[in-house]
Amino acid sequence: MKFEVGSGVCGGGGGGSSGGGGYWNWNDDEEEKSMVVKILGKHAFDYLTSNSFITNESMLMATMSLENLQNKLSDLVERPNFNNFSWNYAIFWQVSESKLKKDCVVLGWGDGCCREPMEGEKELKKIEALRLSFDDDEVIQRMRKRVLQKLHTMYFSFPKGYGGPGKCFELGKHLWICCDDDKDGDNEFLNCDSDYYVRAFLAKSAGIKTVVLIPTELGVVELGSVRIVDENLDLLKTVYSVFSPPFAHSSLFNGFVNVNRDEEKFFCGIDIGDRDIRVMDHRLEGVPVPKIFGKELKVVNLNLGRKIFKKKLAARKIEERKSWSTYPNESNGIRSLKNARDGANGSSLGGTQGLRQGCPGIFAPIHPSCTSNVAKQVDWGNDFLLEKFQPPQQAPIHIDFGVGSIVGEREVLNNSLSCKDEKSGVTQERRPRKRGRKPANGREEPLNHVEAERQRREKLNQRFYALRAVVPNISKMDKASLLGDAIAHINELQAKLKVLESEKPTFGNASKVGSSRFEVNHEEMTCSSEVDIEANQKVVIVRVSCPIDLHPASKLFQALKDSDMMSVLESTLDATNKHVFHTFVIKSHESEQLTKEKVLAAVSGESNSRKPD
């Protein structure tokens, strides 16, 4: 009925995978703890630490794991859609089984992914930031980020029916919670479910304004954003689809989509069926709906003028289906991850140009039919939850087709084309087992190998998507161009940086220079520029200090210092609207011409190489 988390090659479903980090051990790290206390307050912290919700992952076994979990989550988080929106965090609460109480189904940490706030979001957060002094606020921001991160990697667990995810899972209904806490007291997070209090508090502390919980067969997907995001049916469907095992999609499709049949042709992000196994939906037989179950299904609501869906091969599907229980009648294909990504977040393809400009657009329903009201009525159906879990039939029945697989596939194609069902034909009993492109050459190992390779590819693509997001002005959309543009961009940035840094000659480490040239710093005297203000008697004395190398007259100072025969008689300063004028009257023991030349030489010479001393 279950298999261990992390068994097989489905590493994404494992507990402490890459995004996970580890168990937040409150006792080990005093610094962390005090930080959390500072952010959340003592109340929340006590609640949190005393709360039994925090479990160790080792106490749970995932009932079933989902492949590419981390990738799917990070997809939602790291890849902005064409509206420049992506979720700030995504967690998958996985259906697990407590090792202590075998019959107790709980939702445990599956995997999670979060990201740093983007530019536009920082602005938003700044507005709603706690009213603190500027300095403190920065620190707070940083700490918040860490807490948020910790939060996401924490191992909460929710018994079925308990907590937000638990409730969500039990009811089979999604939750879409928005909280614009400009009005501070009225926190919808807190109202919605008292069991959810802790995490609501945490979320609120982190500036999260929208939390979405979406039940799937395998658990609950939780998404959070610092923005206020309108409810969106496409998103719900897509996420459901992505985070469900393949066999369930037809259930979804039959049940869910029937809510609004017209939507089928706009069924953003779901690509079911493929060319090789043309299992037509009976309902649509003969109806000239243009290949909804075929390969022609496209995103029609992306005004980018680019079809972003690609299909996977039948081999992939069969391969996947093999890992799950096989329901031949429902095997009209699965959504490809790529489609899922595009559907859930939109595509960054072709729309990344202005991504980093902080476009204020919020992910919003595009089709009139996808309104919040419609989505709210959707019942996800509970009947298929928790009932269909079956172990993957790992029975080592291996069929080797022997000959070139292309021929084999063609045959299959012909068969399925004529019979509308891959059950027919002589190859029926073998095909569900294995029908990859090359049916491996004897051993069972390449099966895992294939899966590992898939994940590697997926990861690579993930990075490519992420890279696309950070590189502006991508000339072409192919990988090579992307890399080229990235290289160019890096070079450009480095050149810019060099120029900027050459302006202010390094003193100490360069990064320190950049961090604070002009900051109020009362407690410690660093070597960066600073302002000291004291008010006594009737006047305010402002003392501005800066490293000599950063001062506009630094070279002059150096010249004066180098030649101890010169002395400053008078120094005045004038500021206009645009310029500051320092005037130094210098006297030396030599002739004025000599002094002039000296100063001129010192000031114009390439004396940058000297060390500041």
Add this chain to the structure above:
Amino acid sequence: MKFEVGSGVCGGGGGGSSGGGGYWNWNDDEEEKSMVVKILGKHAFDYLTSNSFITNESMLMATMSLENLQNKLSDLVERPNFNNFSWNYAIFWQVSESKLKKDCVVLGWGDGCCREPMEGEKELKKIEALRLSFDDDEVIQRMRKRVLQKLHTMYFSFPKGYGGPGKCFELGKHLWICCDDDKDGDNEFLNCDSDYYVRAFLAKSAGIKTVVLIPTELGVVELGSVRIVDENLDLLKTVYSVFSPPFAHSSLFNGFVNVNRDEEKFFCGIDIGDRDIRVMDHRLEGVPVPKIFGKELKVVNLNLGRKIFKKKLAARKIEERKSWSTYPNESNGIRSLKNARDGANGSSLGGTQGLRQGCPGIFAPIHPSCTSNVAKQVDWGNDFLLEKFQPPQQAPIHIDFGVGSIVGEREVLNNSLSCKDEKSGVTQERRPRKRGRKPANGREEPLNHVEAERQRREKLNQRFYALRAVVPNISKMDKASLLGDAIAHINELQAKLKVLESEKPTFGNASKVGSSRFEVNHEEMTCSSEVDIEANQKVVIVRVSCPIDLHPASKLFQALKDSDMMSVLESTLDATNKHVFHTFVIKSHESEQLTKEKVLAAVSGESNSRKPD
């Protein structure tokens, strides 16, 4: 006897491929023309434009094209070796046939690649720059770069025996020309060949100090560097190998390497032979040289502790050999491009950490035996030049092996192992024709497809290497990590840049800000910082002005300006060794506390968004 440039899939050999750009039409662009005149002088320009050497590519047909030409060239240019050296430009002068005079073999533009000077090289160029004012020099630099680029994309051609490449090709000897033109009059470029005058002049103008010409069967490889590069036998061998068709390598090997037999085991960068077709060199038969022709051949002189050579599959070789005339006796393998790269430039793998720090190391011979003198004695042999050109035997004899190719390969392996020659065995007459992994399924198209895919992969890898070169602190060496690090690096750079730019609020364009913060500028009043010195009477008055935004006390000035209720009573300035202290005594009509808060707020607040007015 030949095939059209660009025919087939060997796109790299085409005339105006990606690196090429296009024909430098002097008549069309007056601006360009005057720029060139300014850079090169009228003399050179006239010579250039009146010279018949400039040909249109359409007048030439490549006699044979080399696969991955652009990749190979950009490899030499864009991928620094472990000494941080890479060539500034690389051109392949391709053996072509004039369409006008069919019997006239000329060297025409094959492809070319150049890059921007690196940091360290800029320093070098600055030293030898024309003595111009500082500002003008920047412009000149930029123009030079463009001219250099144009130079590289120009369509010179060299009849056999004429010009540097032509001579080089005719003689079958390489040319290694260094010119340290600090002593300006004595230009070795000019001395070496009068026909080469134009390009020598151009090269000199571009700051090129080393030009290497290496003849191969298919043309002449020209490399240039702004550095002085010592003659290097490894480089010569490697480049020769890379830019020769596969069948010629044994010729090289038999003739060239025999100069110094001991070098064979150090034959840096040449990986001949592979595991599948173990054609042993007769000379070494039985000799326990550790698999020089086998897969164990490694770079032994890279102290990076990493083996950087990988092997290609036999399929690749056969595929390639198929494109050329097949000389079974000489088919002891070809160099893989990857190896070529590593050999010619060294590997950036594992050594990229300090690459951008402008390491002054120059590509130098590593083996004692690889001295310039040895290299100078090498005769490339002329007998195989131009004699072996044969059209690819495109006869559509198609043999489909039907069964899984792995078995097929294994058979071949066994055969060739036992017979030392793949000619033996029943598949002899078909195998030379086609023996890919999957021998395609009927049509001839996938043959080119395979090649195209190879090139795509190679290009992608190329970019990956280039990316590795610009990303510091690469955590792991795999692609995904590289991408991740690149993304992190971009983000980091962008953050740094943001900080630096926020420090000095933009006035005008940001790039201008960076160019000159403290420069003597007598003739024109720009808005950058400047020093004005006048000497009258007994003292020297130095006036330093800078944009108000760049001044350390800019925010204070702004605060004072914003609140006109404050006035500065006194302003003093003190400079120590390390710091400059501005002290402002400020009086306002309000209480001192209020004033203090105001100043504090103004100084610490986010007032960066305001425009300087």
Add this chain to the structure above:
DNA sequence: CGCCACACGTGACTC
């Protein structure tokens, strides 16, 4: 041995 990363040939698709 298994895992990981890579390169390869190939099919599918797009423009």
Add this chain to the structure above:
DNA sequence: TGAGTCACGTGTGGC
């Protein structure tokens, strides 16, 4: 149509 891009399954080498 064909060149280019991508994903896939597979082989393989290194650890």
